[in-house]
Amino acid sequence: MLTIEEVIGTRIQQRREQLGLSQAKLGEMLAATLGKPWSRQAVSLAEKGGRAFVAAELVALAESLDISIAQLFVPSTGLGGKVLLPSGHLMPVTALMQLAGSPASSPDAHSIRTEEAAARIMAMAADIGELSDQVSVLGTKLWHATAELAGRVGAETKDEDQK
Known part of the structure; x- marks a missing residue:
């Protein structure tokens, strides 16, 4: 020290x-x-x-x-x-x-900036991972909603055809 x-x-x-x-x-x-x-x-x-x-x-x-x-x-x-x-x-x-x-021009500043950049990249990667998980969940929900809607439309069409 x-x-x-x-x-x-x-x-x-x-x-x-x-x-x-x-x-x-x-x-x-x-x-x-x-x-x-x-x-x-x-x-x-x-x-x-x-x-x-x-x-x-x-x-x-x-x-x-x-x-x-x-x-x-x-x-x-x-x-x-x-x-x-x-x-x-x-x-x-x-x-x-x-x-x-x-x-900016100190010999240590480069390594410090590199470490700071690496820390920011790691934080962004974690954020991207979280966003990816959220997108995956939303994609699954969208797929289920689309399937449910298609089922309703199909049922309504079938009902109309039978009338």
Whole structure:
């Protein structure tokens, strides 16, 4: 289980490495938004989850790493875990994902969207199964009603023929 700061730190490190940036270079890039750079040690501390972030820092990190702020909150641990908040509350990763807005370009978003789509497909399949059963019941009722009506029409015709 990770703290929210560790989730953000892990995402910073992953994205920084994807972009081929050193910690020192990322620190320099942050100066464009924050007005002063972070040291390599400050970036390292953030990546280890040892730093609480203010809003401007999240904006600067997202801008420098060319990702959305929401993507900083997307854990790389999958959907099964929980994130430890400062209050001690354990938030399910799925709830954190909903709050973060399930970003479209995150590495985990594809698997999350796939899992969500699979769950929706399974729900639709269950609905289709129920509808199929209902259609089958209605079909049987219609067949019986048609047979009964045909029997009545046949009986009436036979009565008229006998008159």
